[in-house]
Each structure stands twice: as C-alpha cells, then as structure tokens.
Amino acid sequence: MCQVSDYVQVSTATDSREAGIRLAQSAVAGRLAASAQVVGPVASVFWHLDQQGNGEEWQVLLITTASRYAELEQHLIAEHTWTNPQVTATAIVDGSNDYLAWLRRTVEVE
Structure with a gap:
C-alpha cells in the first residue's frame, strides 16, 4: 500500500489559457504528471519588480x-x-486507493 504523502499537487500560473495547456500537455506527455487542469482566468495580485501588480492568470x-x-x-x-x-x-493528504494506484502507474519510470 502506498503512503498518501507520496503524492503531490503541483501548481503554476500562466498569462494565457494556451500557455497553460501547452505546459499541461507537455508534462502529461512526458509522464511527469498523471493529469493536469487549467483553471481560469483567475485574478492575481502579486509583488514584482519592487511594485505591486495585478492581472489575469490561468492556474495549472x-x-x-x-x-x-x-x-x-x-x-x-x-x-x-x-x-x-x-x-x-x-x-495530497488523502485519496482513493484506486486513483492513487493509477497515478503511480501513470508516472512511474520504467
């Protein structure tokens, strides 16, 4: 049986839906991630180049x-x-056994 702590949800953000989908597709195609979701647009507030900014981003x-x-x-x-x-x-602190087993099989390096 796998330990739940063996699994993680990784987050990044992009400036466009298309850029988010490209990152998601390349990561899944490379078997680095079992699945990915691109969510957005989301409002983002951040500190960058010594000033506060805001904008629209897509969360991956x-x-x-x-x-x-x-x-x-x-x-x-x-x-x-x-x-x-x-x-x-x-x-990931909890998940169904079948899903986690699928996740592991999907990203395992042979």
Whole structure:
C-alpha cells in the first residue's frame, strides 16, 4: 500500500489559457504528471519588480508523485514563458486507493 504523502499537487500560473495547456500537455506527455487542469482566468495580485501588480492568470494544477516532483519542476521552469514562474507542490493528504494506484502507474519510470 502506498503512503498518501507520496503524492503531490503541483501548481503554476500562466498569462494565457494556451500557455497553460501547452505546459499541461507537455508534462502529461512526458509522464511527469498523471493529469493536469487549467483553471481560469483567475485574478492575481502579486509583488514584482519592487511594485505591486495585478492581472489575469490561468492556474495549472498537475498531479504527480513526490519522487517525480523534481523532474516536473525542472520541466515547468524550462518550458514556461516567464523567467521565474511560481512552481509549488502541496502534499495530497488523502485519496482513493484506486486513483492513487493509477497515478503511480501513470508516472512511474520504467
């Protein structure tokens, strides 16, 4: 049986739906994430270049294993249009056994 802490939801944001979908598709195609959702637009308020800003962004949520996180992070940073994108991971604290088993099978490296 797998430990739930072995799974993470990774989050980033993009300036367009299309950019978010490209990141999601490339991560899933590379088996770095089992699935991804692009949500938006969302209102964003942030501190950047010594001033407060706001804008519209699309949130990209990706599901993977903790052991694949580093590779997924590298991929997102390399493929992102921003020079310093937000890439964060949150532990999944619970989930159905069948779903988590599918997730693990999907991203395992052979």
